[in-house]
Amino acid sequence: MANTQTPVFRSPVAAGSSTAPATMGATSALSLADETGVGIVSVRNRDEGSLIERFATRFGRATRSGNTLMAGQRPGECIIMGDRSGVVGLAASKQLAGDAVVELTHGRVVLRVTGAQASSTLEKVCSLDWSDAMMPNGAVTSGSVAKVTCDVIRDDAANGTRSYLLTADRSFGQYLFDALVDAGDEFGIVVG
Amino acid sequence: MLLVPCPNCGPRNSSDLRYVGESHKRPDPATTTPEEWRTYLYMHKNPADWMMETWYCSSGCRRFFTIERHTATSEFRNPPLPGGKRGGRA
Structure with missing residues (x-):
């Protein structure tokens, strides 16, 4: 019998699974968003x-x-x-x-780190040079982020706020999310 | 930390790459003798000098490339051009 149920897309990052502060969605100098549905x-x-x-x-x-x-x-x-x-x-x-x-829609996790402290956060978990000279807006690179091979795109917001889009294999999604929350904790990272 | 000059990604921490080994010519499997094949697989020069090596940029461009490294000082020289695979002296 054919399965007639419509497939439901689920992110590998479980909501509320991290130790992130409860101020989800608040305006902050640093934020982490799960954009896996893209x-x-x-x-x-x-x-x-x-x-x-x-x-x-x-x-x-x-x-x-x-x-x-x-x-x-x-x-x-x-x-x-x-x-x-x-x-x-x-x-x-x-x-x-x-x-x-x-x-690759269902095979990759997509996370966005936004804010003035975004590069400082990534510096803690990746050995690449995140300065504007090496990684200006529109730059693309690949590297090990928290020991996970990621593709990283510098995709600043329309108002010029620094923003990085990270994609990795889906199965690493929850781990990568937690690692970024942990790294951004000292900068007051908020999720959402 | 060993900085490996990937031709596509630029200098990278060696932990971002995989060391494949000494680079030398692969004999033709159709015509080689067992002795030659064994030498190709298992016998290495391992000099304390400049040596051609193959590296794989596993976290970056995911390309294999060859480059010269001094095994005593770990200096690199003559990387391939961007997009190229074979470095070293022509």
């Missing part, structure tokens, strides 16, 4: 130039078009993030022979 599609092609031409991004850089973010994660590989149906449609509309297109 759609993610990976596009790979050996021809880096082809990806640059079609998705207006290159290795190490991200470009935003409305709610859609296109980021060059690795040489010959980019991800498109945004509304799920939108990013799947965008990838399909620009797909060429030789592309490997994979939807």
